[in-house]
Amino acid sequence: xxxxxxxxxxxxxxxxxxxxxxxxxxxxxxxxxxxxxxxxxxxxxxxxxxxxxxxxxxxxxxxxxxxxxxxxxxxxxxxxxxxxxxxxxxxxxxxxxxxxxxxxxxxx
Amino acid sequence: xxxxxxxxxxxxxxxxxxxxxxxxxxxxxxxxxxxxxxxxxxxxxxxxxxxxxxxxxxxxxxxxxxxxxxxxxxxxxxxxxxxxxxxxxxxxxxxxxxxxxxxxxxxxxxxxxxxxxxxxxxxx
Numbered sequence: 288x289x290x291x292x293x294x295x296x297x298x299x300x301x302x303x304x305x306x307x308x309x310x311x312x313x314x315x316x317x318x319x320x321x322x323x324x325x326x327x328x329x330x331x332x333x334x335x336x337x338x339x340x341x342x343x344x345x346x347x348x349x350x351x352x353x354x355x356x357x358x359x360x361x362x363x364x365x366x367x368x369x370x371x372x373x374x375x376x377x378x379x380x381x382x383x384x385x386x387x388x389x390x391x392x393x394x395x
Numbered sequence: 396x397x398x399x400x401x402x403x404x405x406x407x408x409x410x411x412x413x414x415x416x417x418x419x420x421x422x423x424x425x426x427x428x429x430x431x432x433x434x435x436x437x438x439x440x441x442x443x444x445x446x447x448x449x450x451x452x453x454x455x456x457x458x459x460x461x462x463x464x465x466x467x468x469x470x471x472x473x474x475x476x477x478x479x480x481x482x483x484x485x486x487x488x489x490x491x492x493x494x495x496x497x498x499x500x501x502x503x504x505x506x507x508x509x510x511x512x513x514x515x516x517x518x519x
Contacts, residue, residue: 321505323440330490330509331432331440342495342507374440381502382454384430386440 289313289380293373293387299395306362308390310375315355319379322351322360325389326371334373335360362392370394397421397508399491404513407481417474417491417510425449425469428494428501431476433487434512443489444476448497459485481517488512 290313300306310320318338323331333342335351338358348363362369375387403415415431431443444455444465453465464477474491495507 319503323505325440330512331506332509333495333505333507336495336505342505376440376505378503378505382445383456384442384445386442389439 288383289316289377289385291375291377291385291387293375293390295390296388297391297393299393300365301395302365302367304365304395306365306369306392308360308373308375308392310353310358310360310387312356312358312377312379316377316379318354319377319381320351320353320358321376321378322349323374323376324369324371325374331374365392399493399508399510401489401491401510401513404489404515406516406518407478408519409481409483409517411481412477412479413481413515414478415476415489415491415513415515417476419472419474419493422493422508424467424472426497428497429465429467429474430492430494430506431465431474432490432492432506432509433485434490435484435487441487445502446474478515481515483517486515486517488514 292311294309320338322335325331339351350361372389372391398420401417407413430445446465462480466475490512491510492506493508494501496504
């Protein structure tokens with residue numbers, strides 16, 4: 288199976304900060320990489336598909352980039368509602384999809 | 396309103412069985428590939444199973460293969476997960492989720508609609 292490793296596992300940031308989360312695949316997955324946001328007690332929410340395609344309704348402060356093995360999720364200006372856990376997911380090895388372990392974004 | 400609603404969770408003894416249901420509304424359920432994803436307490440997301448729109452293709456994570464069965468009834472807009480020979484490590488919140496596109500390439504897409512989750516606790 289393809290392993291997905293996120294870094295950092297957690298981070299503390301302030302409102303307005305630029306935040307970057309990295310996801311690395313154990314082998315090339317082209318651009319078959321999705322990002323999700325999960326708030327406490329809620330289901331995950333799809334933010335970005337195919338590495339950089341923003342889902343409809345997702346604020347433009349979220350962006351994704353990368354291909355091959357290295358990917359990035361960036362929040363350009365952190366807002367109160369962005370404090371959550373973020374997961375990457377590879378669908379290259381479909382249907383054997385795998386998720387990263389998650390990155391918790393906390394308030395500094 | 397596009398929606399998925401799971402049910403069927405609860406406390407189950409190890410070795411026993413239970414079945415989860417996921418009722419879809421607000422979209423043409425029969426056109427979409429569907430997944431089950433689970434999340435154990437305090438941990439991340441684990442993909443469990445996937446089923447094609449016409450039920451012709453099913454695939455499972457190694458951790459549940461041979462014990463869990465995914466199925467669907469398109470006439471009832473309902474997805475199922477039959478869970479047999481349950482283990483303590485199957486304790487989790489189980490989510491059903493829809494793939495964001497239709498067609499043969501849809502397996503490569505993300506999951507854009509999720510249910511609220513149903514909790515299964517395996518304990519004696």
